[in-house]
Each structure stands twice: as C-alpha cells, then as structure tokens.
Amino acid sequence: MMSIKWNGDSVKILDQRRLPLEEAYNTYTNYYDVASSIRDMEIRGAPAIGIAAAMGIALAAKSMIGGRAEEFREKMNSVFTLFAGTRPTAVNLFWAINRMRGIIKDRSDVPGMVDLLEKEAIKMYDEDIDINRRIGKNGSRFLNDGDVVMTHCNAGALATAGYGTALGVIRAAVEEGKKIEVYACETRPYLQGARLTAWELLQDNIPVTLITDSMSGYFMKSGVIKKVIVGADRIAANGDTANKIGTYTHSVLAKNHRIPFYIAAPLSTLDADTPSGDSIPIEERSMDEVVYIGSYQIAPEGISVRNPAFDVTPAANITAIITEAGVIENPGRDGISAVLKKK
C-alpha cells in the first residue's frame, strides 16, 4: 500500500476518503490541488501531510522555474502560506514547510533552488520510512506475545510514507514473532479506524477487530485490552500530546484501568515552541463530517454540531512516547528536551 508518491512532475496520492471500498489514486500536476488534497483529507496523518506539503511545494517550485530569484522567493512564500493554512493542528506540516524554506534560504539561483526543493521532498519521504522502522524497533519491547492492543484513528502506513508509527510498533512486534491482535476504534466522525486501520491491517494479515469508540471502556474493564498505542499530531514541550479526537477519552480510561498508554511519533511531531497542550490550536471541522456518513444523513435538519478534530492528552496520562531517537518514559519537559537534543 502506498499513501503518496513523487513522480518527477506530479504527485500521486491515494484517495483515502474512498477506502476501504475503492483503492483509487489521483495524480496532481498543480500544487494547489495538493493543498486541497490535504485540506479535504484525501491524504491525512501527521507525517504524511508533512510529506505531501513538501511534494506540493516542490511541484510549485518546478512551475515557477522561469522567473528571477526575488520573484521566485516571493511566490514560494505564498506557497508556504497556502500549505500552512491547510491543517492547523499537526506540527509536522509546519516542520516540513520550515525545512523546505530553510533549504533555499541562502541560495539565489532559481534552477538550483528548484532542484534542492525537489531533492528535499524526496529525502523527507525516504527518511520517513526509515524513521518509522526505528520507532517500531524502539517500541516493540512494550508489546508482549499474545497482547490485544487498542489503537485509535490511523497511525499506520497510510498516515506516513510507509510502515506507520503506532502500527509500525505493532508491525515490528509481529515481525519479531509475537502474536498481536489489534482492536481498532472506528474513530468517528471520519472513521479512519474502520476505513483505514482495519483495511491496512487486513492487507498485512494482522488480526484486527473493529469496535466503536464508545466500547473502549467496556473492553478495558473486561480485561480484553492490554495496551493502547496511538500516533500524535503535535507533542508539546511538556509532553502533552494532541491527537485525533477521542484519544484523550481513551487515555483517561486507560489510566483508570492501569493499562499502559503509548504514543508513537517521529521527532518532527515534537514541538519545542509549544510549552504545553493548552497552546495547541485545535482544528474544528465541518458539521457535515458528523451529520453525513457517505451520503447517509444521520441527524435531523437544523441540528447544531460540534466537531473538534483533535484533543490533547496530558503527559500524565502517557506511559511513554516512542520516537526514532529513543523512548521517553513518563514524559515531561526534561525527557522531551533530552530526546530533542538528539535531533
């Protein structure tokens, strides 16, 4: 399975909105369409949207190769702004944009800058798979043979360049010969668990059982769920972690039932500039995502809806944050800054 691919003069993106019923790809030659693809959640997952933004920026650069350096830089600035406005919560997006911005900072030849931007986007893609394999290796020791592991949303191959973060840890444990069963929360409103995690794990023959988000307490209390592992969209300097709406709810339940709760994320998700979870902006999305499932309307006309796309899990509810540079147990300001120094 492949979430995104750079084709030299276009970006090929798996339309995740059509999964699991259809495996359809769109090929974009215009950077503006790549930005829409991120905003409309055709591609999603913090690491994947960082890579998609980088590829969109490379595509934009290629279309602007003809002008003067100053003009090019000015146009690229508005491209950076466009991509920065697609999704506000995941910090990987801003990390990717800043990295692309930094790579051309001291250059003035347009073709050279275009070439650098393309190479950087490709590098970020290649690095991401490697990072995920290292996250997997660092985290697999937390999963025991026979464990039932609950996850929320999709922090898998589809949310990254490949292999996945939370699902990467599960894949690594399975590769080590451990028998792992996954309980996938469906993840309303956008159903990434039902549509993406279930599909992705079925393809890899990893046993997966679908539950509604509201069942997590039931299966923790009854002793079925042994561990929880999820991804992250932004980790503040104190360890507070923004992730898909519902994650906080699961974290409170896990703590209440003394079930270990792990975050798996690349260092690019750690945001030293955000002191705590209170400063993380929470994206509120369209009410249609709650009211319509496919074309099926589940609520009456005229209903008010709230649709925050993320919530913040306090560091105190997190057993460990698993990164490619090491594991931060009982995460807090010191552990986060120590691992960030390895960046």
Next chain:
Amino acid sequence: MMSIKWNGDSVKILDQRRLPLEEAYNTYTNYYDVASSIRDMEIRGAPAIGIAAAMGIALAAKSMIGGRAEEFREKMNSVFTLFAGTRPTAVNLFWAINRMRGIIKDRSDVPGMVDLLEKEAIKMYDEDIDINRRIGKNGSRFLNDGDVVMTHCNAGALATAGYGTALGVIRAAVEEGKKIEVYACETRPYLQGARLTAWELLQDNIPVTLITDSMSGYFMKSGVIKKVIVGADRIAANGDTANKIGTYTHSVLAKNHRIPFYIAAPLSTLDADTPSGDSIPIEERSMDEVVYIGSYQIAPEGISVRNPAFDVTPAANITAIITEAGVIENPGRDGISAVLKKK
C-alpha cells in the same frame, strides 16, 4: 410524538429506524410481528419495550379467545417465552411479561383473561407517562439554570410511552423555566442520540448540540458539560446499572472530571434478583450494525467486529438514581432496597 399506541385490535408503532428522515408508523395485528419489531429495534428503550411486549401479549390473547382455559394458558406461556427472547438486557421486558402473567394467574375463564390482559397493557402505558412526569419532578432540582447537560442514547419520549426518563428530567427543568442546553452523544453503532434524541429535542425546541461519543472527554475537560444524565436498561440490587454501550466510558470520564452523573429510570428497571452488574446479561448484536450505516459500508470485507449493545456502570460512578418514588443518592444496596419497598 408517539412511540406506540394500542388500537383495540392492533398495535401502532413508530418505526424508529427510519427517523429522523421519515416519521413512519407500522400497524401490527399479529403478535409475532410485535416481537420482531422489538428484536429489530423498530421500537427500543427499556420502558417502551416493556409496554410493546405487554401490547403484543394482549394482541396474542385476543387471537386465542376461542379455546379452552388450559389450552389458552399453554399457548400464552409460549407467547411469554417468545417476548422474553427478544432482548435480553432490559429488565423492564421481563417485568412487563411477569406482570401480564400474574394478572391471569388465578383465572380460568378465557374471555375474562383476554379482557384482563388488554386492560393491563393499557394501564401500563398510561402509568408510564405518569411515572416519567414524577421522575422529571424528582430530578429537575439537580439541573441548574444555564446548565449544559450531556446525555447518551435516547431515554426520551421515544424510549417510553411519552415524556421520557433522562429527557423527562430535562423537560421538567425546562418547564420550571430553567435554560438547559443538551449535548447529545450520537451513540454508535445505532445512532439513537443523533437520530432520536436530536430529533425529539428539536421538536420540543430544547437547544441540542450533537457530538460524537468520543468527544465527551474533550467537552468535560474544557468545562462545557456540567451534568450527565442517562437512562437505564437494568439496575442491579447494589446499584450497578446496565445502559447503552458507551455509558460506562462516560461515567469514568465524569468521575474523573468531578461532573455529577445521574441515572433516571422507573422502579420497573430496578432488579432485586440481580445482585450486581456482573450478573446482568449483555446482549451482543449483529456486526452489520457497526459495519453498515444505512446502506453505507464503513469497513472492509472480512473484518471482525465486536458489538456489545450495553455496558455496566458501577454504582460508585453514579451520583444519584432518580426514580418516580424518590432519589437514591450515592446508590448502594440499602438505598435500592429502601426505594423498592415503596413499589
């Protein structure tokens, strides 16, 4: 709005599966169809299914008026068994069946028994609305002017003969002039919150906001939700309460955030014969309820699914149980048995 009605020789039932898009009624002259209507959740809600079973039993009795007393009693026993098998968790069903069985216990004239059964079904319907108004009156003092009150599933007029239990308490507070806003959890998989509670409250002009079940933690942590009130399908002798799947999850979150958590239910939901929540049978329903929303398939072919329809909230998570005979604060064995003596 009307969930069920006795028509003398038929039972008219609002098809709740078609709400909120369509307000359609089915009229059944055969008791067997009434049993199917309960099993298939055309009518649902603990008090309402008790009444539906009583009306179905009255319908069966009328169709068997011609035979001898012994034969009639034997046939009615299999009718009782049929209705007892429709839904296992809500105790009101068994309460209603036992009440119907008891009313003909010492009788031997068939037409007299048929008449008694019809009158008892009508009486149960009339009593239920009165009971709900008394529950509302007993519980409204817990809701303050300006409160945002979260509820799960539908414990409203649609789940009863009218007025509702949890929504009855909200209605009573509104009738007393308090400004109350309701946050309705959509209640996956069957979406009773989105389809029924939202519809019912919109009809009454009570402000209602729809959220997904996974958002309860977010809105408790952010201070929006001030109280939680839900219905019940069975309350054990120690106060442990079975209710729609997800209720337990909300109760843990409410306790964690020091938000009062109320159960509103008639005495017929209290089951002195069930010592604790561990003995309450939990119905596991078809995986299709999770995988299909309307005709829209949300998960890949071949996926495993768990679908427990209820969970048990321990008495320790419940601030008070509100009944028609009074309120049981910090519910436990003594409080439950004291209120049951008033039955």
